[in-house]
Amino acid sequence: xxxxxxxxxxxxxxxxxxxxxxxxxxxxxxxxxxxxxxxxxxxxxxxxxxxxxxxxxxxxxxxxxxxxxxxxxxxxxxxxxxxxxxxxxxxxxxxxxxxxxxxxxxxxxxxxxxxxxxxxxxxxxxxxxxxxxxxxxxxxxxxxxxxxxxxxxxxxxxxxxxxxxxxxxxxxxxxxxxxxxxxxxxxxxxxxxxxxxxxxxxxxxxxxxxxxxxxxxxxxxxxxxxxxxxxxxxxxxxxxxxxxxxxxxxxxxxxxxxxxxxxxxxxxxxxxxxxxxxxxxxxxxxxxxxxxxxxxxxxxxxxxxxxxxxxxxxxxxxxxxxxxxxxxxxxxxxxxxxxxxxxxxxxxxxxxxxxxxxxxxxxxxxxxxxxxxxxxxxxxxxxxxxxxxxxxxxxxxxxxxxxxxxxxxxxxxxxxxxxxxxxxxxxxxxxxxxxxxxxxxxxxxxxxxxxxxxxxxxxxxxxxxxxxxxxxxxxxxxxxxxxxxxxxxxxxx
Numbered sequence: 001x002x003x004x005x006x007x008x009x010x011x012x013x014x015x016x017x018x019x020x021x022x023x024x025x026x027x028x029x030x031x032x033x034x035x036x037x038x039x040x041x042x043x044x045x046x047x048x049x050x051x052x053x054x055x056x057x058x059x060x061x062x063x064x065x066x067x068x069x070x071x072x073x074x075x076x077x078x079x080x081x082x083x084x085x086x087x088x089x090x091x092x093x094x095x096x097x098x099x100x101x102x103x104x105x106x107x108x109x110x111x112x113x114x115x116x117x118x119x120x121x122x123x124x125x126x127x128x129x130x131x132x133x134x135x136x137x138x139x140x141x142x143x144x145x146x147x148x149x150x151x152x153x154x155x156x157x158x159x160x161x162x163x164x165x166x167x168x169x170x171x172x173x174x175x176x177x178x179x180x181x182x183x184x185x186x187x188x189x190x191x192x193x194x195x196x197x198x199x200x201x202x203x204x205x206x207x208x209x210x211x212x213x214x215x216x217x218x219x220x221x222x223x224x225x226x227x228x229x230x231x232x233x234x235x236x237x238x239x240x241x242x243x244x245x246x247x248x249x250x251x252x253x254x255x256x257x258x259x260x261x262x263x264x265x266x267x268x269x270x271x272x273x274x275x276x277x278x279x280x281x282x283x284x285x286x287x288x289x290x291x292x293x294x295x296x297x298x299x300x301x302x303x304x305x306x307x308x309x310x311x312x313x314x315x316x317x318x319x320x321x322x323x324x325x326x327x328x329x330x331x332x333x334x335x336x337x338x339x340x341x342x343x344x345x346x347x348x349x350x351x352x353x354x355x356x357x358x359x360x361x362x363x364x365x366x367x368x369x370x371x372x373x374x375x376x377x378x379x380x381x382x383x384x385x386x387x388x389x390x391x392x393x394x395x396x397x398x399x400x401x402x403x404x405x406x407x408x409x410x411x412x413x414x415x416x417x418x419x420x421x422x423x424x425x426x427x428x429x430x431x432x433x434x435x436x437x438x439x440x441x442x443x444x445x446x447x448x449x450x451x452x453x454x455x456x457x458x459x460x461x462x463x464x465x466x467x468x469x470x471x472x473x474x475x476x477x478x479x480x481x482x483x484x485x486x487x488x489x490x491x492x493x
Contacts, residue, residue: 012077012236014437015070017063018245019043019083019160021103024059026066027430028074029437032449033252035430036074039066045102050147053099056089060167064227071230078440079168079219080161080212080240082248082432085181087160088136090143090151090205091172097154098143100163103133111142119184120195123279126290127182137184137196144200157205159183161242169217169239173210177247180292188292189279212243212251212294213442240439243294245432246271246301251294252435253395257448262390264381264410265431266398270306272384273299281389285350288387294439302384304347306377307399312342312356314373315366323405325459327371332467336360338376339475348383349475359474374400378409379471385410391418395453396425407456415458416465424453 013036016027025040041062044055070076086103089096115138119129133139136159144151158166159178166172179186185202187194197203210216215238224234243251250263250273262274273291277298282288289301340349342356363369377400385394394414400406411423428434428451438449 011075013074014440015067015076015079015237016433016436017079017081017164018433018436019081019087019164020245021084024062025433026063026070027433027437028070028076029433031437031441033255033434033438035433035437037070038430038433039070046099050099052102052105054087054102056096056100061227063164064223064229067233068227068229071233076233076237078215078238078240080436080439081164081242082245082436083160083178083242085159085178085183085244086134086136088139088183089158089160089163090140090154091156091158091163091166092153093155098147098150101133101139101143103139105133107133107138107142108146111138111145114145115141118196118199122284123189123282123290124187124194125182125184126180126186126188127184128284128287130182135182135184136179137194140185140202140205141200154205156207157202158207159242159244161244165216165239165242168219168223170220171217171239172207173214173216173241174206174208175210175212175241175243176292176296177212177244177294178242180290180296181244181246182289182291186292188290188296188298191296210241211442212241212247213439214241215239216241238440243436243439244291246273247291247293247299248433248435248439249397249431250275250299250435252431252438252449252451254293255435255438255445255449256451258393258395261393261395262385262388263395263397264384266306266377266381266396266400266406268305268307270304270377270381270384270400272302272381272388272390274301274388274390275299276389276392278389281387283387286348286387287346294442300388302348302387304341304380304384305343305345306380309340309342309347309356309380310373310377310400313338313376314370322403323371323374324367325405325461327368328375328405328409328459329461331363331368331372331375332461332463334361335467335470336363336372337467337471337474338372339471340380347380348387352475374403374406375409378406378413379468381410382413382468383472385414386417391421394421394423396423397428397431399429401425401427402429404456405459408459409464411456412458412461412464413468416468423456425456426451426453428452
């Protein structure tokens with residue numbers, strides 16, 4: 001039965017298409033950000049030809065079928081897409097001019113070498129030059145060089161949320177949070193295209209800008225008819241411009257009235273974003289970034305692949321629901337430390353990729369490994385916060401906060417350095433979708449949106465300050481062969 005009791009449209013629901021690298025989700029949310037229903041499917045890729053790419057046709061069929069199903073149960077009044085910043089589509093008049101590049105697709109060495117010489121200064125790029133096809137600008141360079149006919153025919157190059165806005169409405173726009181998310185196409189501090197765009201003549205592929213919250217059009221009637229959607233949906237479903245996923249999550253707290261803050265989202269990545277932007281604090285060697293909020297204002301970013309590192313420290317058996325504070329106390333007292341980095345990225349410690357190691361007595365049980373993993377990721381988070389100069393409000397969210405000890409440890413580490421800094425956490429794990437849904441009422445909102453934030457109980461763990469200081473000292477020392485062999489035994493047993 002459809003929730004069809006509104007008459008003026010203000011209580012209609014928002015369909016949020018949340019595009020992750022691994023999975024995509026279609027959510028129905030209230031205009032105050034409460035998620036009512038979610039369906040999901042893997043984000044399918046194909047190895048080729050002509051290269052590894054995403055199955056946009058299959059995804060479109062799934063999306064429209066999902067809208068048909070959800071519209072039978074909810075009165076939908078708005079659609080908004082959010083997604084990661086490494087997805088873009090070169091489009092013609094009616095559809096993709098070239099398949100959407102999977103950003104993990106390796107590019108030819110000649111493209112990497114050419115790109116390194118033209119990418120521009122660090123602050124203009126907003127991030128270091130990363131591997132593969134991470135940056136939209138590097139994808140464009142490869143398409144232009146390798147597939148010149150398709151590139152010449154193209155009308156627009158659209159970030160992922162704007163691609164879906166275009167497919168559903170027929171209207172193409174650019175948007176600052178996506179282009180400000182390490183695309184290397186947009187200079188966030190100066191609010192203009194990067195010099196690379198002008199150098200390559202790519203302005204012709206960038207449509208006019210629209211704010212993330214702006215309705216750019218309504219659902220195309222031909223799509224509705226073709227996929228059996230309700231006959232009244234094209235007239236009622238406003239399609240918004242769309243937003244970058246991390247900026248959407250940050251917007252959720254801005255809509256709640258918070259500012260002068262750092263938001264740390266946790267999952268595969270630990271991502272810290274701060275509206276206290278100080279370009280002098282950004283450090284290219286540590287992978288720090290300059291993102292944009294929904295208004296296009298700079299956000300300082302620090303990130304590390306914490307979720308993957310957690311899994312490698314905890315192991316397959318150390319994945320219980322909660323870490324034991326008593327075990328953490330024993331690890332601290334024994335001086336057992338997980339030292340970076342256990343993944344293929346340096347994270348916040350230049351030169352540490354693949355050098356992850358255990359110092360001190362190794363953990364012997366799955367419970368001890370989980371306790372060490374929580375302790376380690378809390379330390380990584382504290383380093384991200386220090387890099388951002390986060391001495392005031394910090395909000396933690398995402399999958400890590402399901403373990404209460406994580407937030408408590410982060411708060412305790414912060415207390416030793418910034419006694420006046422407030423640390424809060426939010427257990428809602430769908431912040432990206434919730435923040436995106438809030439865009440639908442951006443212009444009409446007259447009061448802050450309520451959001452449930454909690455203060456973590458700080459654990460009674462003596463010696464944390466000394467432990468962290470010693471950890472920082474050892475974390476900067478390259479692994480020796482002896483320590484590395486200990487790590488290998490720990491990871492594979």
